[in-house]
Amino acid sequence: MLSVADACAAILDALPPRPATAAPLAEALGLCLTEPARATVDSPPFDKAMMDGYAVRSADCGGPPVTLTVIEEVPAGAVPTRTVGPGQCVKIMTGAPLPDGADAVIPVELSRRDGDRVTLSPPAPPQPGAAVMARGAAVEVGAELVAAGVPLTPAAIGLLAEHGYDPVPVVPRLRVAVLSTGDEVVPASQTPGPGQIRDANGPLLAAALAAAGATPVPLGLVGDDRAALTAKVREGLAADVLLLSGGVSMGDYDLVPGVLADCGVRQVFHKVNVKPGKPLWFGVHDGDGRPTAVFGLPGNPVSSLTGFELFVRPALRRLAGRSSRTPRRLRARLTEAVANRGDRPLYRPVRLTPTPEGLAAEPVRWAGSGDLHGAAGANGAALIPGASHLAAGETVKAFRWAGCE
Incomplete structure (x- = not known):
């Protein structure tokens, strides 16, 4: 019987990452790039003002207050047309390019304007670079923006947009079929009859999959009937991963291993030295050149949850191209x-x-x-x-x- 570590290694060895696809940036949250994204421009692409105020030569402001001549106004989105000389300044808005000759910005709230003259009263002389973000301060062209194999966050999505990445090369979101088995199981919405229980595993596993970033594909319930189970399994093999709960032990009605074999699923291992969850089954279906990972999870709900965490989540990370194959311990x-x-x-x-x-x-x-x-x-x-x-x-x-x- 395999240890947990050996079972995880066998799962990861059996599953190559999914191939890349081009996805719209708006749909890429949580997905992993298949190749690093690099900066296409310096960011910012020019020295820019970090607040509304006046672009000045810091050498002119050695003893505030100081009165300067306003030679131009530059809103965000515009480009300065004049060079700031001694005794001059430019009214500037947040995000606008710094004009030539200026090296600092004094906030507008520290100013008093009278026509084309402005008196600036900062509490101390500004240092060169004050309230200015220099060109390339965030990232220089060619530098790595986002590594491959790391799930894209909202900030990473914004960063990729800033550098023109749309669409992006990612591993597509995994589709995972979920099937609960057993004559004793009924839907959560149904009142159980004698000897029956409501299905907890289907909703539990679907929720765990959604939390892990996959797309659950519920297949519902199937009783202990070989033909019906076979039909559901064949339907589930169209997904990237198929999760079955129940029917994987050694009883007369534990039909899952035999049905999986009949459907061409190659067994990698059956049973793991772990509690709860010893009967766990894992195999691979190699149809159409795209392997489908198949897990037979035990029917007890905490066994299913434990098996999901220990074995299914690492498989999802592997298939999704995650650089870290196992969840954080x-x-x-x-x-x-x-x-x-x-x-x-x-x-x-x-x-x-x-x-x-x-x-x-x-x-x-x-x-x-x-x-x-x-x-x-x-x-x-x-x-x-x-x-x-x-x-x-x-x-x-x-x-x-x-x-x-």
Whole structure:
């Protein structure tokens, strides 16, 4: 049975990043560039005023107040036409190019205007460069703006627009099909009959996918019927990733592994040395030259959530071309003692809270892999090694769940 680390490595090795596409800049938030973007112009492209005021020669303002002659007015979007000489200045607006001869801007609120004369009263003589952003101060032409493999933020989107990148070469947003299985499962909107439960895994996984930046494609529910399951699986294989929950253990009605094999999905591994989530199944469908990653997650909801965090999220990052393949792992101090009497490493739901002493991990009341109520009070999980007893104050490895970062 594979360790968590070996299972993650097998998943990443089996999945190449998706090829690039040209996407409109307005639709690229959260996507990753497939090649670095470089500055096409100096930014700013000229020495520019950083506030409304008067562009002056700092040498003329050695003993404020000083009275100067206004030779021109330059609004934003206009270009100065005159050079500032001794005893002269230019009325200038924020963002306008600094005129030749000037090297500083004195704010308009420190001025008193009378016709073409203005008296400037700064509290101290201005230094060269005061209230001026020099050409190329932010970035010089040719410098890297945004690295490949890093999700685009709103600021990065604005930066790319400033340098004329539209469209942009990115890995397209991943489409992930989600299918819940089992005769006992009914939709959340339906009242369960005897022996039935409402489907928590479908909505849980769809929400986790959206929080991770993917597009969930809900396939609904399918019972323990081989033909119906086969049809749903074939539908899901059109997506970049297919997530199934339930039906992956060793019971008579655990049909998922066999149906996946019948559909041409190549098994990479089945079962991982982890709790909760031991029965996890992973394989790849190589149809049409575009591999689809397929995960069979256990039916208990916290097992599905743990499997998503440990194995599906790294796969999504890999497929999306992220330079960092695994979500951020944290270190936190336990607020109380925790025991793990089993041999498998336990990922126990905890509440992660910043404190002046560092990150604290508070174990929530939790009855096991079927206890979604307990897990809903957590925002992450802490790793408790097998056959161990950890005292309060000990440091553990932890991660935040998708949507709780």
